[in-house]
Amino acid sequence: MAEPSTAEERLGDYRAKRDFATTPEPQGGAALPGARRFVVQRHRARALHYDFRLEVDGVLVSWAVPKGPTLDPKVRRLAVHVEDHPIDYIDFEGVIPGGEYGGGDVIVWDKGTWTPGEADPAAAIAAGELHAELHGTKLAGTFVLVRTKGAGRGSRGGGKEQWLLLHKRDDFAVAGWDPEEHPESVRSGRTNDEVAAAPRARWHSDAPADAAEERLGADPPTADELVALDALGAKGTWAFDGVEVRLTNLDKVLFPAGDDGVPVTKRDLVRYFAVMAPAMLPYLVGRPVNQHRYPQGVDRRGFWHKERPAHAPDWLSRWHNDDADPGETEWYVVADRPAALAWLANYAAVELHPWTSTCAQPREPTWAMIDIDPGTSSTFDDVLVLARLYRTALDHLGVVGLPKVTGQRGVQIWVPVRAGYTFDDTRGWVERLSRAVGATVPELVSWKWHKADRDGLARLDYTQNAINRTLVAPYIARPAPGAPVSMPITWDELDDPDLRPDRWNLRTAPARLAELGDLFAPLLAVDQELPDL
Numbered sequence: 001m002a003e004p005s006t007a008e009e010r011l012g013d014y015r016a017k018r019d020f021a022t023t024p025e026p027q028g029g030a031a032l033p034g035a036r037r038f039v040v041q042r043h044r045a046r047a048l049h050y051d052f053r054l055e056v057d058g059v060l061v062s063w064a065v066p067k068g069p070t071l072d073p074k075v076r077r078l079a080v081h082v083e084d085h086p087i088d089y090i091d092f093e094g095v096i097p098g099g100e101y102g103g104g105d106v107i108v109w110d111k112g113t114w115t116p117g118e119a120d121p122a123a124a125i126a127a128g129e130l131h132a133e134l135h136g137t138k139l140a141g142t143f144v145l146v147r148t149k150g151a152g153r154g155s156r157g158g159g160k161e162q163w164l165l166l167h168k169r170d171d172f173a174v175a176g177w178d179p180e181e182h183p184e185s186v187r188s189g190r191t192n193d194e195v196a197a198a199p200r201a202r203w204h205s206d207a208p209a210d211a212a213e214e215r216l217g218a219d220p221p222t223a224d225e226l227v228a229l230d231a232l233g234a235k236g237t238w239a240f241d242g243v244e245v246r247l248t249n250l251d252k253v254l255f256p257a258g259d260d261g262v263p264v265t266k267r268d269l270v271r272y273f274a275v276m277a278p279a280m281l282p283y284l285v286g287r288p289v290n291q292h293r294y295p296q297g298v299d300r301r302g303f304w305h306k307e308r309p310a311h312a313p314d315w316l317s318r319w320h321n322d323d324a325d326p327g328e329t330e331w332y333v334v335a336d337r338p339a340a341l342a343w344l345a346n347y348a349a350v351e352l353h354p355w356t357s358t359c360a361q362p363r364e365p366t367w368a369m370i371d372i373d374p375g376t377s378s379t380f381d382d383v384l385v386l387a388r389l390y391r392t393a394l395d396h397l398g399v400v401g402l403p404k405v406t407g408q409r410g411v412q413i414w415v416p417v418r419a420g421y422t423f424d425d426t427r428g429w430v431e432r433l434s435r436a437v438g439a440t441v442p443e444l445v446s447w448k449w450h451k452a453d454r455d456g457l458a459r460l461d462y463t464q465n466a467i468n469r470t471l472v473a474p475y476i477a478r479p480a481p482g483a484p485v486s487m488p489i490t491w492d493e494l495d496d497p498d499l500r501p502d503r504w505n506l507r508t509a510p511a512r513l514a515e516l517g518d519l520f521a522p523l524l525a526v527d528q529e530l531p532d533l
């Protein structure tokens with residue numbers, strides 16, 4: 001196998017097998033400075049094998065080992081040199097859909113760092129012999145990879161090099177060691193069977209590598225992980241969700257005390273985002289997220305932040321806006337795992353506003369958004385009158401949608417729509433609906449653009465139905481004392497005399513979620529046509 005020089009060139013075979021659409025996005029993440037990483041994934045595709053992958057020059061150089069690596073120095077294992085994989089694949093655990101290349105289930109069987117025995121590992125691989133000292137959970141000590149048989153001519157996509165993998169007789173050698181006796185993932189503790197039965201991620205090998213992983217639900221932190229978070233000092237590293245999240249200024253007060261008299265610290269926000277991740281993530285996964293940040297606390301001025309910072313960790317997903325105008329943000333954060341929410345909380349990204357469209361189709365909204373925005377003289381009763389009128393109108397039209405209180409003064413109604421609508425479609429539809437609603441209570445509503453011209457009346461704001469215009473996501477905290485949150489409610493709760501727009505906060509929301517589940521969840525499965533108005 002010839003040795004291409006750059007990571008981009010090295011991924012040529014990976015891409016060739018996966019038929020990427022032409023795209024300027026990088027199809028592999030940047031290498032971390034410092035330690036080289038390795039992963040061994042137990043992969044049940046057409047046949048069981050272990051994928052032995054070493055980070056070299058920004059890619060994962062890979063061998064498929066049918067019987068798996070062993071610490072037994074007497075055993076030599078066949079290792080078929082397969083195409084380099086993108087770094088983004090290093091943490092992947094889940095399923096690859098049947099029919100796609102490598103279809104089957106994958107666990108992170110072992111991972112850690114490695115030290116090459118040769119000064120230039122890429123050259124050593126090209127020359128056919130590599131020494132790798134592994135520092136993993138299961139695998140340790142020096143492994144040797146030796147090429148025994150070249151791929152022959154015309155090998156691209158056809159014949160593959162055969163190598164042998166063996167363990168040196170060193171302090172880490174163990175006679176009779178069998179990888180099949182150690183079947184659990186070092187990432188989740190789960191076996192291939194358990195991952196196949198309830199996968200938490202899917203890998204789409206036909207997508208660019210940095211967008212290939214689709215997360216399928218999430219786990220909240222374990223009791224031990226929460227104890228570890230509380231045990232950290234003002235800063236430290238939190239092992240959570242299979243990665244290490246660096247946390248800082250954990251005891252900083254971000255929200256003044258609310259009615260319970262207890263201020264809310266950054267540690268509280270990190271814990272809240274992590275605990276609520278299973279409910280929050282479905283509204284964030286696969287979308288760029290605009291952040292309203294309050295590093296000095298919410299009683300100081302916050303600011304909008306969109307750019308994914310250069311210091312963000314490698315595992316934090318990102319999306320490139322190909323349509324960005326000069327000076328506009330190009331790289332956005334995509335919050336697609338619990339650890340990403342913990343990272344954003346630590347970044348004092350108090351409010352997360354996901355796009356209403358997805359990274360895959362940024363010009364096609366998946367939600368039509370109704371925003372009842374109270375004016376200075378609107379009461380919450382006025383807001384409820386308007387929300388009930390929308391309830392009646394949507395019911396009459398047979399359109400599915402649900403309200404949430406904003407955590408501030410208003411109510412929003414989220415209406416899921418099928419793929420293929422433009423923002424002009426959703427904005428026009430919400431405007432026509434809102435004009436009809438507003439016409440029945442003209443004394444409550446102003447259509448004036450400028451706040452000052454509205455005589456304190458409410459605005460039925462349809463203009464957020466536009467690209468890169470956003471509303472706060474469900475369960476997100478708002479910048480006010482006590483950290484009130486934007487909470488999904490049932491239509492019937494509009495008639496609950498105890499309803500307040502800021503009724504739930506960071507300390508009370510988890511109990512409500514545990515009791516009622518995510519009320520918006522049914523909307524996620526709705527593929528809805530908007531009726532003509």
Ligand code: MN
Pocket residue numbers: 043045049051064102
């Ligand atoms: Mn494989």
